[in-house]
Amino acid sequence: MKYALAAGQRVEASPDGRATCPTCNGEVIAKCGSYRIWHWAHRGMQDCDSWAEKETEWHRAWKNRFPADHQEVVLHDGQSGERHVADVRTSHGLVIEFQHSHLDPKERTERESFYGNMLWVVDGTRLKGDYPRFLKGIDRHRPIINGHFLLAFPEECLPKIWLESSVPVIFDFRGVDASESSDHLKNVLWCLLPGRAEGNAVLVGMSPEQFVSVAPSRAQLIQVMETLANISQVLRELRAQQRYWSLPLPPGGRPLRRPSPRFWDFGSAVRLSNRMRHPRCKSMPKHIHQVPDQ
Ligand SMILES: [Zn+2]
Secondary structure (H helix, E strand, C coil), X not given: CCEEEECCEEEECCCCCEXXXXXXXXXXXXXXXCCCCCEEEECCCCCCCCCCCCCCHHHHHHHCCCCHHHEEEEEECCCCCCEEEEEEECCCCCEEEEECCCCCHHHHHHHHHHHCCEEEEEECCXXXXXXXXXXXXXXXXXXXXXXXXXXXXXXHCCCHHHCCCCCCEEEEXXXXXXXXXXXXXXXXXXXXXXXXXXXXXXXXXXXXXHXXXXXXXXXXXXXXXXXXXXXXXXXXXXXXXXXXXXXXCCCCCCCCCCCCHHHHHCHHHHHHHHHCCCCCCCCCCHHHHCCCCC
């Protein structure tokens, strides 16, 4: 942990420092070696928070981008008596957990239900294959609306464990290296929204600076329900438009009445129709194939 209590103050570890744990009041000892980042550890090394993990440089660097009083906030469930330390909790009640290590899906679900209003930031550099797979997957899809991407096959692009998360999951593929990468896709944080829009996973791209400046100012980083509803609407309108064009001409060959102007004005839907094709699928993506003929 980064902070412990000494004389009622939150203090960082310094050589020979002694303090108490803000969660359990147990004694903690300063660990100030050259191998790991300086931190406080419980005597006997067993942390009182069963979810605590060895803090990496990446983890600490992310926490440091938020105000000190938003970092390491102890949360207590009055009913179960459970206590856990949120990496970051903003004054609007949004919990941000930075996840470097592998996480069991069961524990992921437990943490999501304990923190409620939360999002994950995942270290996308831990496993060598994650970024190449992401690149391959994202390459098949184009942005559709303001930096939103649709993934018809998210499992081809992102680590499985995060696909069913009930909260937004942000992938950080740049890792601890804070310098700008020549690979512009690495400089972007990719946020997978929970839920699906007409069967598609939705990824939202944002810069780390945007994330750090916006996250503390809102109860939710992204209005998930609203975003999914808007995208679903675009997809439905597109489908209706395609259905119209696939109707056979009536006897005599006179074209049908033009569809309502709404479809013609819907720029995004038209752009979408040009861009949504999955390269392995010469015609339209699956969910559009599934439209019943009338
Ligand atoms: Zn403790």
